[in-house]
Amino acid sequence: MSLIQIQQDEKIRSTVADSKIQRAVYSATARLKEKRSEVVSADALPEYQELRTQANLIKKHTLENLDFYLEEFEKNLTANGGKLIWARDGKEVADFILGLAKERGVKMLVKSKSMTTEEIHLNDHLEAHGIDPVETDLGEYIIQLAHDRPYHIVAPAVHMTRLDVADVLEKNLKVEREEEPEKQAMIARRTLREKFLAAGIGISGGNFLVADSGAVTIIENEGNARLTTSAPRIHIAVVGIEKMIPRAQDLAVFLKLLGRSGTGQLLTVYTSFLSGPRRAGDADGPDEFYVVLMDNGRTRLLADSEKRQSLYCIRCGACLNACPVYRKIGGHNYPGAYSGPIGAIITPQYHGIKENPWLPFASSLCGACAEVCPVKIDIPKILLELRKEVVESRAADSDSFAERKAFQMYAWMMRKPKLYALAGKIGSKLAGLPGLTSFGPAAKWARTREVPRPAAKSFRDEWRDRKKGGR
């Protein structure tokens, strides 16, 4: 095992042993899971399975024709008075924002919740250049104050209790300690109102890019995205190219699925359809409207017809809540911004499998993720494919030498039934020796469970006796 893997192993062990985190994450995900199943049940939404199929087909079609839709989006956005910026990676996104901020003399900007900007560590880039980004989603704000990172795609502070939040607010905002969640929200609200009014730029993500309208759709519950995108003079939406859908009417499918899958809401509190800067006669809106379309590894996935479906994701987080592995190892043991099953498939594809070769293996392949995915991404299938790629890419790696030899030996022996039977007999005798479970795979198994003993007599031997007995 490499050093990185040993450290990773250690981190995972300590999370599983942390009963406070375990309780917090298990109960929060259980609530989200339960609420989701209620609102997608056959009674509540009879057309649920059809909607999933439809969403899957729309995404499939869009990504197969993404070149066309990107151009259509640009044409319509420009006609609305918006400006399109193409960014190959996080650095190009940050460079554009820094350049614009410098040009307009902006020192502080507000942000609404965006996994895309988490993915590229935008806040770190901005801070390094003297710009102060303020997160305005309550969970993200708490995370930012705590110098932490999001634990969950939808519920970033899911690992923190209200007492943890009280500590963070008290320490960072120099306010009186408050342990009631409603009152904590009011403290954040008061502080953030001033930020909205003072900020020169508002940065948002985008849930959907609507090609036929040149519009960005954002869903949220707190109203902070509305303020972020309308109060400051400049709005910049940073969105991954895969968020495209062809028509505004397609939202009828996706909006029915997204709120339900994510939080069990029929619709989130706010749905904004932003199609350009403020026009003459508009009551509000920014003077300048930019959409930064980011690639950052996504076009690499487009090239693979099977794994391409990873890009269908609408970031509802349902797979995290359903995943028994995520619920044990938590969000911070996944590298990158995206945790859970979806993170396990997109992180290695965006950044290459060499970085975190263990990631596709951190799954029991139970399939609970695929079962709840509103766009029907076959996550287990992609995990299996990535495992194969890891094995192939590490073919000459000394790390995997023993495992490789073991599987070669296994395959060789399984073609020789007599030898297999003999090896089983020997194994069964040896298994009785004391101390045998103190090394190798048996020792790892024995950390948490009793080691099974092979039967004294295998089935094939029992069967022979049974036949002799005249049955």
Added chain:
Amino acid sequence: MAARVSLFVTCIVDQVFPKVGLSMADVLERIGYEVDFREAQTCCGQPAFNSGYHEEARTVAKQFVSVFRDAEFVVVPSGSCTSMITHHFHDIFAKDPDMHEEVEYLAPRVFEFSRFLLEVAKVDDVGARFNGAVTYHDSCHSLRELKIKDGPRRLLRNVKGLELREMSVAEECCGFGGTFSIKFPEVSGGMARTKIDSIHETGAGTVVSIDSSCLMQLQGALTRAGSKVKTMHLAEVLACR
């Protein structure tokens, strides 16, 4: 003349739980089938496939196909191994037209044990008797790949003296996951603990499944926790009289 079924006794059943294979044979004979066991069989190849070693998986899968290609029916005491054969053999032989054709021809004749009883033999009461309360664990590949949910429960309900009690997280993974259980022992063991808490809540003395690999995981965790709850494969329960 009685129809003939061939047993595919998975490697775990062969080496660790032979009684499961014998029980399956007993039940099939009881309802009138002639049962054979082909000695050249070994494994389905899933351990290699799930670990990313597709070449090795193909080698083992070919052994399976060569042993069973002329079988009338193949019955398997595992949803997971059945799914490997009926679902994933297609994938691993996608670029081998000869093998792919063989698989297309063989896979429809391969059945998980409970599904064979209900859908081929059309029997939902095998005349078994078992005194006590049991709870049923849905193994993931049976449930989500083979869509087996109600069948095993129906068979259990028809066992005289048996009371079936549902646990709250019947559909949640036990944490086994093949080499996952060794690569991530704390996570795997933690998942098993969640499961056994739910098993204990039912007060049932036995947990039943149609996959011995899940039961091996659960038995290991139950014993470690000092629990008195026992694990039994569906075939073992149905063989009781």
